[in-house]
Amino acid sequence: MGRPRLHADDTVLDAARDLVVAGGGSRATTAAVSERSAVPVGSLYHRFGSREALLAEVWLRTVRRFQVGLLRAAAAAAPGLRRAVATAAWTLDFATAQPADSRLLLLARREDLLREAALPPAVRTGLRELNEPVARLLDRLVTEVFGRDDGSGRAALTIAVVDLPYAHVRRHLLGGTDPSGQRASLLRAVRLILEEAQRNAIP
Amino acid sequence: MGRPRLHADDTVLDAARDLVVAGGGSRATTAAVSERSAVPVGSLYHRFGSREALLAEVWLRTVRRFQVGLLRAAAAAAPGLRRAVATAAWTLDFATAQPADSRLLLLARREDLLREAALPPAVRTGLRELNEPVARLLDRLVTEVFGRDDGSGRAALTIAVVDLPYAHVRRHLLGGTDPSGQRASLLRAVRLILEEAQRNAIP
């Protein structure tokens, strides 16, 4: 079945990710990825088809890694507030465990890496289906924490569990400090916001 | 003293900013900026010297606008908790008043727009001095709110006054909704976090 592969896909994806993280999407040129990964451009195109498809794969791999851990952390926690806080905590823990991937999620935008129009169909559907399990998790958390599908509850939950940890980690990664240093005080803030929203929601 | 200027600098900077916000730093090519602003490339180079310098100017202008307003809002408020909340509020108000600039701050990184090495010295020192007044403001808030330079107090303050408003505005700008809609509930959360930290800090 032909000549065996000499370079693992992850080698290429790691190189591309590191370049994007270090200097923005435009710095990950085919030549730069080739040099950093020691994989010739010809091989890059044989594997991925185009620069866009390669960068899309970088993005997909990272999002998948994050979400697998997120769903696992949420599943392991007790229902209600506990689960919500555990969800928030995962963003911090991911940043500590996988700093490079975390940087990609926090510092690059999808639009910087890929124009959806110019992608192979398989990748496009992959992208679209990624957010679904997480959306379902949020639905579940809303009903667990607020008892019903409350609109303003959902807003508070998103802020507390998604946006606030995101902002926190982003600031630390940009500043070069360790986000887990203030883990306790961040999670306290998360809990406070949710409890306050609970009080407002059930008057 | 020579031919009068036909195009205002801000016209060019606006065009470049909008391109960056819409599609990432790499989309703001000299040709694209020229077309969108209706200013010929020759004029761009006559004014700004290089593409890098132009993008740096875009960044500087936006950061300056944000920080001038921030410092003014903080100065106008009463000391202590009030001032801290007013500081947080400014991030929201800026997003409402200057959505395009706000998008730039939230969605672009400095590294995406410029490599510090390749900049005129004046711009480089400008960049470096930008954050200083804001850092001093944070110091001042820490002592006002917590009485002394408390480490955990500083953590809570940064989370409440920087991270939380950032997260809130980001969510709304990405989703296309108006961040000021939940202004009251966001500021309540800011106050809650700070009060809780005060209780923990002075036991």
Next chain:
DNA sequence: CCAGTATTGGAGTACATGCTCTAATACTGC
């Protein structure tokens, strides 16, 4: 050992991009 084949490897190509150059232009002070 011999097809058959998937992969390697890098020189070569067409094109986009940042930037330069110079003539034309339209104002000011004298």
Next chain:
DNA sequence: GCAGTATTAGAGCATGTACTCCAATACTGG
């Protein structure tokens, strides 16, 4: 009106970029 000059304007150039092409390579099944 006449220098003097800052700005306009866009054609042209050198370089960097994504991508192609094809011979060479190294494995597998028969």
